[in-house]
Amino acid sequence: MTRKTALAAAVAAALTLGTATVALSQSAALASPASARAIPGFQALSADARAQALSAGDREASATARALGLGGDEQLVVKDVLVDADGARHVRYDRTFRGLPVVGGDLVVHRAADGRITGSDQAHKGAIVLASTTPKQAAKDASSAAVRHARHVKNAKADTAEGQLVVYAVGKVPVLAYRTTVTGAGEAGGDTREAVITDAAQGTLLDSYELHQDVSGTGNGIHDGQVSLETTQSGSSYTLTDALHGNTAIYDSNNSPQSNPRQNARLFTKTSNSWGNGSNSNRESAGVDAAFGLAKTWDYYKNTFNRSGIRNDGRGAPAYVHVDNNLLNAFYDDSCFCMSFGDGSSQNANTPLTSLDVAGHEMSHGVTAATANLNYSGESGGLNEATSDIFGTMVEFYAANANDPGDYYIGEKLNMSSGYFRRMDNPAADGSSLGCWNSSAGSVDVHYSSGIGNHFFYLASEGTGAKTIGGRSHNGTTCNNDTFAGIGKDKAAAVWYRALSAYMTSTTNYSGARTATLQAAADLYGTNSQERYLVSKAWAAVSVGTALPDPGNGNPSPSPTSSPTGPGGNALVNGGFEQGTTGWTQSAEDITNSTQQAAHGGSWYAWMMGYGSAATESVSQANVAVPAAGSPKLTFWLKVTTAESGATAYDTLKVKVNGATLATYSNANASASYVQRTVDLSVYKGQNVTVEFAGQEDAYLATTFLVDDVALG
Known part of the structure; x- marks a missing residue:
């Protein structure tokens, strides 16, 4: 033009x-691209170079799907590509199954400069297994169900008579589903839109979220x-x-x-x-x-x-x-x-919502949609909102506008009664936002769970202690009473952007964001860099994981403290899984807070098997110290649901210690609720052992084993 x-x-x-x-x-x-400032990380691609890179990703799609072990009914559709300074590529794909879009099927494939696949990040790992794409529910019935299930709008009505048939792979086991858009009165006024995803077999609710990714607030005149x-x-x-x-x-x-x-x-x-x-x-x-x-x-x-x-x-x-x-x-x-x-x-005296940080926030929602496309519900929704707050804040610093100097307050120009909409240094100050991760983070409003990510970013940028920034008071407090320096906002933003664009997927949660940012920090500044170490310190300071060993003096960080479950305590780390995968090794995405199943306590649990096809997987923890006195026992809560019948053990869950099977549970142990199980470990008194839950499923009919609140004492 x-x-x-x-x-x-x-x-x-x-x-x-x-x-x-x-x-x-x-x-x-x-x-011109040539005038762009050289930065660590991604190359600036001309329109032609980007088109060629996307075309290469498209040509590689079929071979990539096979290399990742995807099924013959699946196809990869190239979405974006980023190229590192050394020629390595990060190719982002969406996924379809028999022509249907797969919600939660996105992935990023990492290729070296010579084209070798060096790794991948997948929202749903492994092949999609689905017996049929023929729904049991009619599309119009799904729309009616969506109207009943709407949670974010009142007086909901479906935008169209029929929902869109999709494969919902956000949970561990993909299901055929309908995605329906409903409209109604929301908190911000009429005509708010909400996506409602319902099971195509039974019409049950799988997920719902607002389609407007927003900042609710007010403007203060012309800012x-x-x-x-x-x-x-x-x-x-x-x-x-x-x-x-x-x-x-x-x-x-x-x-x-x-x-x-x-x-x-x-x-x-x-x-x-x-x-x-x-x-x-x-x-x-x-x-x-x-x-x-x-x-x-x-x-x-x-x-x-x-x-x-x-x-x-x-x-x-x-x-x-x-x-x-x-x-x-x-x-x-x-x-x-x-x-x-x-x-x-x-x-707010009818003032417009057009301040610098709001403009940066909203445009950044678009960047998130174009990259990780973080689901706008649960912890990934909190990360979505935090990403926009982070980059909206960085835009405010970048603009250097005297009428709106940079700070870590969100919407300070919006004429709020508190003087701001959110605070990154102290998210909980608004009375609703979370400043520290906890097991309920995935169930609160995404604008409030965003506080965890905002708090992390502030601490990673500025460290702890009181400061005045942009004429406003800030105070970097932590959830673990730690004190440390920051790496600076520019480095922290570079880490977050690389993590978002190269490693995060639609289902990334806070634990996954920690992993992604640590990898991004290693890419940009080195595996043993002070930057990577301080990023880990900032995550630990908001109760996500533990800090890495300090590369400066070699002193390891304290080991995570286990939660006592009785007079004898718990020798296991994170036995209730409420810190995600901390302490555990898993062969698949077993440790989850998916709402498709219920935890025994808290929100997290281990969901094992349930595929309806031949499969094996395990969850284990190494170097567990069995008490030397008394009668040590392993206790856990187990719920078994199955499509099998009879007393024959077709699908099993084995409890192993140092590779030896001590107990076996099967489809024959199906129960309507969790049942506490106990395994005697007296023979291992005083030893450090590996505790493992090993699942195996045959080729027919599914059995699901849910494990929670594991204790050894």
């Missing part, structure tokens, strides 16, 4: 008219003051279209409903190149803030990570201001590849 700009004289001088200074010249940083904007001239008129940032266009939604912000929208157009007056009396003023904020967000990603727009393809997303009525909300919607900003309500 030919760029239309102002006359050469205006280009050279830059027009300063009214309250907006409009610069029409091209910034050097965006002139950015007098700023420079890129606009486009066509004949004698100008539009708020930014040709230097992917032709990002700013529209006056004219109070269109949030479900369709373009309904009455008009592109901001006028005959002069002066926009807004700094107040709500001029509808252009909100457009100025949106245009400036989105341009700064684009520049931040481009100049910091060599990323060209939301989808890394150089295309800008349209933005709509003045959306709906009394809308205390702003959101990114991937279905329309657009952003919407409300005007607030009487609760």
